[in-house]
Amino acid sequence: MKHVSVRKDSYYDSVFLMLASRGVQKMPGVKDAVVAMATPMNLDLLADMGFTADSLAGLSPNDLIIAIDADSEEKAKEAAAEAEAALNKKKDTSLQGGGLPHSPTLEAGRKLLPEANIALISVPGAWAAREARKSLNAGLHTMIFSDNVSLEDEITLKKLAVSKNLLLMGPDCGTAIINGIPLCFANVVRRGNIGVVAASGTGLQEVTCLVDRYGKGISQAIGTGGRDLKNAAVGGMTSLLAIEALARDPETKVIVVVSKPPAAEVAQKVVDALRASGKPAVAHFLGLAPAADETSLAFAANLEETARLACQLAEAGRTVAEARAALAKSGGSGSAGQPELAEIKRMAASEAALLGSGQKYLRGLFTGGTLADEALFLAHKELGGVYSNNQTDKTWQLADPFKSREHTIVDLGDDIFTVGKPHPMIDPGARAERILQEGNDPACAVLLLDVVIGYGSHPDPAGACVEAILEARKAAEQRGGYLPVVASLTGTSADPQNYERQLALLREAGATVLPSNYRAALLALEIARTASMAGKGKDGRAAV
Amino acid sequence: MTIDASCLSGALVPSPPWTAALAGSFSRAVSLLHPDGAFVSLVRNQADMEARAVHLDIDWNILTRALEPDEGRLCRVIRTEDGFSFQIDQTVTATVRLVQQRVVTVKSELKLAAQYWQAAAFRQRNLVLNELQQYINEEHKAGRPFSGLHDDTVFSRHFRQLQNRPDWPANLVGFGPGTTPAGDDWLGGYLLALDMNGEHWAAAAAQLRMEIQDRLKRTNTAGRTLLLGALAGETPAWLTSLASTLAAQAAGNNAESRYNLPEQVRYALAHGATSGEDTLAGLLAGLTLREA
Numbered sequence: 011m012k013h014v015s016v017r018k019d020s021y022y023d024s025v026f027l028m029l030a031s032r033g034v035q036k037m038p039g040v041k042d043a044v045v046a047m048a049t050p051m052n053l054d055l056l057a058d059m060g061f062t063a064d065s066l067a068g069l070s071p072n073d074l075i076i077a078i079d080a081d082s083e084e085k086a087k088e089a090a091a092e093a094e095a096a097l098n099k100k101k102d103t104s105l106q107g108g109g110l111p112h113s114p115t116l117e118a119g120r121k122l123l124p125e126a127n128i129a130l131i132s133v134p135g136a137w138a139a140r141e142a143r144k145s146l147n148a149g150l151h152t153m154i155f156s157d158n159v160s161l162e163d164e165i166t167l168k169k170l171a172v173s174k175n176l177l178l179m180g181p182d183c184g185t186a187i188i189n190g191i192p193l194c195f196a197n198v199v200r201r202g203n204i205g206v207v208a209a210s211g212t213g214l215q216e217v218t219c220l221v222d223r224y225g226k227g228i229s230q231a232i233g234t235g236g237r238d239l240k241n242a243a244v245g246g247m248t249s250l251l252a253i254e255a256l257a258r259d260p261e262t263k264v265i266v267v268v269s270k271p272p273a274a275e276v277a278q279k280v281v282d283a284l285r286a287s288g289k290p291a292v293a294h295f296l297g298l299a300p301a302a303d304e305t306s307l308a309f310a311a312n313l314e315e316t317a318r319l320a321c322q323l324a325e326a327g328r329t330v331a332e333a334r335a336a337l338a339k340s341g342g343s344g345s346a347g348q349p350e351l352a353e354i355k356r357m358a359a360s361e362a363a364l365l366g367s368g369q370k371y372l373r374g375l376f377t378g379g380t381l382a383d384e385a386l387f388l389a390h391k392e393l394g395g396v397y398s399n400n401q402t403d404k405t406w407q408l409a410d411p412f413k414s415r416e417h418t419i420v421d422l423g424d425d426i427f428t429v430g431k432p433h434p435m436i437d438p439g440a441r442a443e444r445i446l447q448e449g450n451d452p453a454c455a456v457l458l459l460d461v462v463i464g465y466g467s468h469p470d471p472a473g474a475c476v477e478a479i480l481e482a483r484k485a486a487e488q489r490g491g492y493l494p495v496v497a498s499l500t501g502t503s504a505d506p507q508n509y510e511r512q513l514a515l516l517r518e519a520g521a522t523v524l525p526s527n528y529r530a531a532l533l534a535l536e537i538a539r540t541a542s543m544a545g546k547g548k549d550g551r552a553a554v
Numbered sequence: 555m556t557i558d559a560s561c562l563s564g565a566l567v568p569s570p571p572w573t574a575a576l577a578g579s580f581s582r583a584v585s586l587l588h589p590d591g592a593f594v595s596l597v598r599n600q601a602d603m604e605a606r607a608v609h610l611d612i613d614w615n616i617l618t619r620a621l622e623p624d625e626g627r628l629c630r631v632i633r634t635e636d637g638f639s640f641q642i643d644q645t646v647t648a649t650v651r652l653v654q655q656r657v658v659t660v661k662s663e664l665k666l667a668a669q670y671w672q673a674a675a676f677r678q679r680n681l682v683l684n685e686l687q688q689y690i691n692e693e694h695k696a697g698r699p700f701s702g703l704h705d706d707t708v709f710s711r712h713f714r715q716l717q718n719r720p721d722w723p724a725n726l727v728g729f730g731p732g733t734t735p736a737g738d739d740w741l742g743g744y745l746l747a748l749d750m751n752g753e754h755w756a757a758a759a760a761q762l763r764m765e766i767q768d769r770l771k772r773t774n775t776a777g778r779t780l781l782l783g784a785l786a787g788e789t790p791a792w793l794t795s796l797a798s799t800l801a802a803q804a805a806g807n808n809a810e811s812r813y814n815l816p817e818q819v820r821y822a823l824a825h826g827a828t829s830g831e832d833t834l835a836g837l838l839a840g841l842t843l844r845e846a
Contacts, residue, residue, distance in 0.1 A: 021776070023577050024732040024827035028702075031731065035707075042708050049728030049735055050772045055712050071728060071774035134581045136598075136618040158581075160615055412816060426817070440696050 013078045013086035014056075014065040015094065018049065020074040022097060024332050030096035039085035039093060040078060047072040062501035065221040085371055087330065099178050130193060131180075132156055138181060139163035143452075146170050151232070154180030155194055159246070164237060168247040177255065178248055180235040184211040184466070187218060187231035195435065195466035202227020204320050205262035207252040209239045212378030212462055213296070213313055216527055217268055219464075220317035222502045223525070226324050228257075229262040239272035246276040250283050257287035264323045266316060270383060271297040279539050281307070290323040290330065292316050296380065299388045303330045313384055314526035354529065357522070358536030363539050365455055366491025372396070372538035373448045374458040374531075375441050376420035377434040377471075381498070382421035382461040385531035392535050393542075394416050399424050414448060417538060419458070435467045442478035449482020449493060455541040456494045456535035457482065460527055463501035463512055472499070472512040479519040494537055495521040498530035518553065555620075555649075559612045559637075559656035565788045566605040567594055567657075576621050576629035577775070584621060586631050591824040592779040596631075601821075604790035605783030610638070620648035660794040661787055664749065667794075669840075672752040674804035682804040683841055689819040690834060702736035702828035704835060709736065724765035728773030732827060738766055738777035739832035740839075741766060742784040746797060747840020748787070749787060751783060757845070759832065793833060796822055800841075822838075 031045040032331050042059065046052045048069035056066055056077050056495040069075065076093045077119075080086035116129060130146040131138050132279055135158025142159075146167065159181035171178035179186055185208070186193040190201050197215055199222040206228060208214035218228050232255075234248040249267065256262045265287055267280055284291040284307055292308045294316040300309035308323070308330040310316040315337075322333035350355065372389060374396075376382035381402055390396040390406070397418045399411040408415060411426055420427075422434040434441050441459075448454045457479075463472050479495050486493035497516050501509045509520055515522050526532040574586035574594055579708060584596040588606075595607045599615045612615065620640035621629045632639040638650040671679065703713045709730050716725050723744060732737030745766075747757035763785050770778050789797070796818045803815060822830040 021733055023580070023827060024734070027731060027733065028827040044708060044731075046709075046731045047733070047735055047774045047777075049774060049777070051725065051727065051729035051737065053737070055708065055729070058709065058712070071772065071777075136581060136615055139615055140619060140622075161615060162613065163615060358581070410816070434826075443692075443696055 011080055011083045012059075012061050012065070013071045013080070013083070013084045013090050014061060015076045015090050017074040017076075017097070019070075019072050021072075022074065025114065026097065030076075030093045031314070033096055034078065034089045037085070041081070042079040043089060043093070044075070044077040045097075046075060047071055048075040054113075058126045060288055061399040062077075062361040068257045077412060079348040089345070096236045102197045107145060116141060116148070116202045116288035117330075120148060127151060128153065128188060130155060132194075133468040135159050135181070135402050138166065139167060142167050142178065142181075144280065146176055149174065151177045152177070152179070153183055153186055153193060154235070155182075155184060156180070160239065161241065162413075165244055166224060168238075168244060170457075171546040172247050172251055175251070177232060177251060179233045182237075183233040183235045185214045185231070186233040187228055189230070190228075191273050192465045195464060196231070197222070197464035197500075197502050198506075199502055201229070203229055203261060203263035204266060205251050205256035205259060205264070206266045206268065207234060207256065207266070207336045208232070208528050209234045209272070209399045210296070210380035211251065212460070212500065213268045213270070213380035215378070215462060215464060216313045216381060217266060217317045217320075219251050219500050220314060220526060221503055224317060224321040229259060230257075236305075239276050242275055246272070246279055249276075249280055253280070253283040253287055257289060262289065262537045263326070264292070264320050266291070266320045266547060267293045268313065268316060269295050271295060290328070290333075292323065296383050303334070305331075308333065310413055312528040313380075314389070314528040321539035346351040349524070349529065351532070354533050355536055358533055359541050360493040361456070361492075361522075361537050362540035364494075366452075366486070366489060368452050369455040369486075369493075370413070370538065370542040371453050371455055372417045372419070372458060372534055373414050373451075373454050373456070374534065375444050375448070376419065376421050376459050376460045377423055377438065377441060377456075378462050378500070378527075379421050381462070381500070381527045382419055384527055385458060385460075387532075388528070388531050389417065389419060389535045389538075393539060399426060405544075414451065416453075420444070432442075435462055435471070438468050438471050438474040442475055445475060445478035445482050449478075449485045452489055452491070454493065456496060456534045456537040459497040459502075459521070460494065460530075461497055461512060461516065463499070463505045463509065467507070470507060470512075470515075472507075472515040476515055476519040479516075479521060479535060483520055494534075495519070496530050497523050498525075498527040498536070499523055500527065556649045556651055557612050557616065557655045559610050559650050559674035560636065561611070561637075561656070562600065562609040563655070563657050564605040564607045564783075565659040565661075566782055567608055567656060568784055570633040570635050573630055573632045576631070579618065579621065581736065584618065586658075587623050587775065591774055591775065592782055595779075601791055605786060605788035606779055612650060616648060616820060622647075637829045653682075660789060660791065661796055663744070663798055664787060664789065667696060668750045668752065669806040670798075670807060671750045672776070674801070674806075677804065678804045679844075682800050683838065686800065686804075686834070687838065689816050690757070690831070693820065693823055702731045702832050703740060707731075713737075721765070724762060724769060728764055728771040728777055728830075732829060733774075733831075734776040734780055734826065734829055735773055736828060736832040738773055738780050739826075739829045740836035741787065742780055743793070743833040743838075745784045745787075745836075745841040746789050746793060747837050747843070750797060750801065750841065751844040761802030792821055792825070793837075794817070797837075835839075 032485050034043040049071040053066050078086045080090045129152040130153045131141045132155040137158045138156035138159050138238045184195045232252040235242050238248045239246050256265045290306045294310040300311050308319045322336050397408045397415045399420045401407045483493045503509045574588045577587040578585040582598045588594045597607045630641045640648045667678045709828045726737030728735050748755045
């Protein structure tokens with residue numbers, strides 16, 4: 011049974027047409043489906059397929075045609091309706107999956123939910139500034155998920171937000187937890203008294219998840235967008251307002267700031283604001299050597315230490331010195347059973363002993379930008395140089411990010427890997443390919459991976475790597491070697507993917523999972539260092 | 555608001571004055587329907603320049619705001635001798651005064667690419683073509699959709715039949731899925747390949763151009779716009795650049811090009827749902843003709 015419907019003079023994005031067409035073709039009872047422009051050649055094709063001349067009459071090449079060939083009239087109409095629905099998706103104002111009300115404009119959304127005091131903007135970058143301006147003018151705190159917003163617009167919007175005492179998170183802000191609700195890429199963490207301000211997405215995720223794992227909770231986690239602290243012209247406007255808000259918030263007892271390397275003058279402003287907050291605080295600026303602690307302000311060396319210090323300071327009345335002392339007393343292992351540094355060295359030596367001849371390089375394959383940076387800063391310093399697409403020093407930038415060179419850490423979420431493709435946290439397929447590629451390199455001594463779960467991420471990111479990990483390890487064994495795989499897992503038990511389930515999958519595949527990205531990086535670089543430096547025995551095995 | 559700007563125009567952008575209505579607004583381009591029946595596009599990046607595209611050296615946000623595409627509003631662009639005027643419902647939203655104007659053509663770059671390609675040894679050309687195919691295959695493995703003409707669909711089955719007809723490949727005009735019909739994309743790549751193949755193929759290229767010209771009404775506005783560029787030998791900047799890299803690599807003239815090729819393939823494949831893929835399929839088919 012054949013069914014034809016037409017949209018006159020209609021242009022849709024080609025990707026949209028393809029998705030509509032493929033969706034319908036998979037429906038039971040559908041023999042063939044064509045969603046295409048009504049050009050003479052396409053109409054000839056439809057005529058060959060048995061569509062009647064009447065149904066194809068009077069059409070022009072600028073008309074869109076939806077032609078379905080199905081087992082029955084009912085199935086054909088059902089499929090046509092499905093295609094129409096797919097094309098209408100953007101205009102749909104009815105209830106969407108999950109029962110959430112959906113509205114086409116910000117104004118309509120406000121009518122649906124007049125009590126809302128925050129708007130999340132996720133539209134193409136060219137339009138995001140305009141929507142954000144509307145939102146701020148309507149008195150809403152605003153989170154801009156979109157990227158490609160100009161610096162000029164960001165500055166103007168942030169000035170507007172500050173003048174209205176509203177938070178503008180972003181642009182390019184992918185993570186926040188507001189009043190216990192995870193927004194975009196964020197995790198389900200318990201509520202508590204630690205407030206976080208972060209100019210880094212996976213940095214915020216790692217810290218909030220570790221706080222949760224150490225038994226404490228988050229009052230608010232406010233993303234700022236990457237340029238807020240990095241660009242002196244933006245001047246940390248959102249970060250400073252967020253610190254001020256957390257200082258006033260009675261539920262927040264400790265303030266944490268996490269950022270990729272900030273502009274020096276902006277970092278100073280943030281430090282001054284933390285001092286003025288009157289609350290204990292922890293600051294961690296990735297890639298910068300931590301400054302000396304003050305009575306109520308600690309400077310952490312990594313994301314894990316940031317979370318651990320915050321948890322210690324969350325105990326009423328504790329000074330930074332007391333928090334440090336408590337950490338030292340626990341021997342650095344904290345309450346989550348993470349291995350101490352000496353244990354990591356022992357683990358590394360035992361893994362390196364199994365390596366074959368020629369295996370000497372670290373290969374880090376990351377989906378989270380901040381997690382990649384944390385591992386990179388650490389490994390670059392310890393191993394005497396690591397190539398990466400995230401390197402700012404040109405000497406160590408990868409000429410071809412798709413091919414590793416000696417010690418390499420790649421951020422697979424970088425634009426160069428995601429042109430026309432989903433981010434690897436959403437679709438880890440590209441990383442699985444890269445795991446296989448590294449597994450086939452006889453010089454690869456250890457694979458370092460991050461697995462980030464939570465809202466927004468792939469439904470089973472660990473499962474998506476398992477097969478590749480097994481194959482990569484097998485390839486190494488067939489060459490007479492051995493491939494250690496070290497991973498960190500950012501997430502909580504309450505996340506949709508479930509931390510424990512993901513952990514079990516990684517371990518079943520033979521990965522060694524460390525409780526933080528920092529410790530995973532430590533183990534991996536120790537394996538690589540041992541492999542590089544140890545002499546080789548006659549059988550090609552590393553002598554340790 | 556009046557802004558001073560410099561302007562690059564593709565070789566086939568109609569001379570001023572003209573007025574064109576907004577047809578579509580996308581993240582990288584704004585399409586205007588010119589009265590001559592084809593689009594003129596305002597493109598955000600110079601890398602997306604093509605025969606009927608204009609790049610204005612102004613903040614993209616200003617431009618898109620000046621043509622706010624709300625439903626029911628008539629957005630127009632008026633091209634004068636001195637610049638552009640953007641209007642919504644008769645109200646001027648922005649004026650661009652041109653301080654510098656330049657028409658760009660890719661013909662000399664393509665001519666050089668063709669010379670390199672023809673001068674390259676058979677083995678080198680084959681190696682480069684294999685490498686190109688390999689990068690495309692790698693992208694498929696990584697989840698990139700197959701060509702609109704090569705997946706297992708009613709279109710791909712019919713595409714194989716069309717190859718056996720006497721009017722092949724001109725019969726591809728307006729054929730296939732996509733906002734720009736996949737057949738038009740394929741022909742764009744194929745014509746470029748014939749031009750690169752050299753004088754032995756010049757007669758075939760001229761014949762095909764005549765046949766396509768006769769069939770331009772058989773495709774839609776997007777397809778016609780693309781084919782007008784292909785007929786004039788004015789390929790999009792990304793395709794020109796890819797052709798230059800292939801040729802330079804085959805001729806061994808540019809050691810750097812080796813690293814650029816995979817990136818250029820990925821950039822090419824990111825065009826449309828399968829437009830980039832279909833174009834490369836046509837290019838490969840045409841370049842392989844010479845080897846056969």
